[in-house]
Amino acid sequence: MSETTKEVHQIGFVGLGNMGWPMAANLAAADYRLWVRDADVATTERFCDEYGGAQIASVASDFSSVDVVILMLPNGSIVREVLVGSSGLAGELKPGTVVVDMSSSEATGTAALGQELADLGLIFVDAPVSGGVPRARSGELAVMTGGDAETLQWLASVFATMSSSVVNCGPLGAGHAMKSLNNYVSAAGLVAACEALRIGQAFGIQGETVIQVLNSSTGRNNSTENKLGQHVLNDSFASGFSLSLMCKDLETAIGLADHLRVTLPLGHDLLSIWRRGEAELGPGVDHTAIARLIDSTPPEQ
Numbered sequence: 001m002s003e004t005t006k007e008v009h010q011i012g013f014v015g016l017g018n019m020g021w022p023m024a025a026n027l028a029a030a031d032y033r034l035w036v037r038d039a040d041v042a043t044t045e046r047f048c049d050e051y052g053g054a055q056i057a058s059v060a061s062d063f064s065s066v067d068v069v070i071l072m073l074p075n076g077s078i079v080r081e082v083l084v085g086s087s088g089l090a091g092e093l094k095p096g097t098v099v100v101d102m103s104s105s106e107a108t109g110t111a112a113l114g115q116e117l118a119d120l121g122l123i124f125v126d127a128p129v130s131g132g133v134p135r136a137r138s139g140e141l142a143v144m145t146g147g148d149a150e151t152l153q154w155l156a157s158v159f160a161t162m163s164s165s166v167v168n169c170g171p172l173g174a175g176h177a178m179k180s181l182n183n184y185v186s187a188a189g190l191v192a193a194c195e196a197l198r199i200g201q202a203f204g205i206q207g208e209t210v211i212q213v214l215n216s217s218t219g220r221n222n223s224t225e226n227k228l229g230q231h232v233l234n235d236s237f238a239s240g241f242s243l244s245l246m247c248k249d250l251e252t253a254i255g256l257a258d259h260l261r262v263t264l265p266l267g268h269d270l271l272s273i274w275r276r277g278e279a280e281l282g283p284g285v286d287h288t289a290i291a292r293l294i295d296s297t298p299p300e301q
C-alpha cells in the first residue's frame with residue numbers, strides 16, 4: 001500500500017442483494033460517496049432513490065474515480081467475471097485502487113485473481129462476513145480478512161461502518177478459507193439442532209422446551225439461539241440466506257479439504273444432506289428450511 005495516509009472517500013459497491021443492500025446502506029449513512037451496481041437494474045435504482053447520495057454505475061468507467069471497490073456477489077466465479085470478464089471493471093480502475101471481495105468466494109480462486117489484478121496495478125484483499133442479514137443491517141457483522149496487512153489496516157474505518165469485529169486471518173484467500181470453514185461448522189450445527197428438535201417433538205416434548213434446554217446447556221450454538229425459535233419452529237424459514245449459498249459454502253470447504261488432502265469423516269455426508277435439500281426444496285429457498293427435509297423423511301419400517 002503506497003499512500004497509507006490517503007483516506008477513503010469514494011467507494012464502488014457491486015451486489016445489492018440480501019447482504020449487499022444493508023452493507024451499502026451503512027456506507028451511505030457514513031457519508032462515503034457511493035457508486036453502486038447490481039445485475040438487477042431496478043434494485044440499483046431503488047437503492048439510489050432511497051440513499052440520495054448514491055449514484056448508479058451503469059458502465060465500467062463509472063468506477064474510474066473510486067478509491068475502493070467492494071464486491072458482495074453470490075460466488076467467486078461471478079466476482080471474477082465482474083472484475084476481469086469481457087466487460088470487467090478492473091481495466092477501468094485507477095492504479096492503486098483497492099478491490100475488496102466481501103462475498104464468500106473460493107480461497108484458491110482468490111489467490112489466482114489477486115495475481116491478475118496485481119498485474120493491472122490493483123490491490124486485492126478478501127473480507128467475507130458472517131452474521132447474516134440482521135447483523136448486516138445493524139452494522140455488526142464479523143469480518144475475516146486475508147491479504148496485505150497495511151491495506152487491511154487502511155480499510156479499518158470502512159469495515160467499522162459494517163462490522164463489530166475484524167480478524168485478520170493471513171495471506172490473500174485466508175479470509176475466504178475461514179468463511180467456508182465457519183459455514184461448515186454452522187451447517188453441521190443447524191442440521192444437528194433440527195434433528196434434535198424433531199426427535200424431541202416426536203417424543204412429546206414441546207419445541208420451545210427443546211430450544212430452552214439446548215440454549216441453557218452444552219448443545220447451544222448459533223442455530224439453537226438464532227434459528228430454531230425464529231425460523232424453524234414457526235415454519236417461517238426467512239433468515240435471508242439461501243440453500244444454494246449454503247451448499248456453495250460447504251462445497252468450498254470440502255474442496256479446500258480435498259485440495260489440502262485432509263480427509264473428513266463428516267464432511268461429505270453433510271454436503272449430501274444439504275444437496276438433497278437444495279434439490280428437493282429448491283435452491284432459492286431459505287437454508288433454515290433444511291428442517292423440512294427431516295420432516296419429510298419417512299420413518300424406517
Ligand code: NAD
Pocket residue numbers: 014015016017018019020037038039040043072073074075078082102103104105129130131132133239240241242245
Ligand atoms: P443475494 O443473492 O441476495 O444477492 C446477490 C446480488 O448479486 C443480487 O442482488 C444479484 O442481482 C447480484 N448479482 C449477481 N450477479 C451479478 C453481476 N454479475 N453483476 C452485478 N450484480 C450481480 O446474495 P446474498 O445473500 O446477499 O449473499 C451475497 C454473498 O454474501 C454470497 O457470497 C453469500 O454466500 C455471502 N453471505 C450471505 C449471507 C446471508 O445471510 N445472506 C451471510 C454471509 C455471507
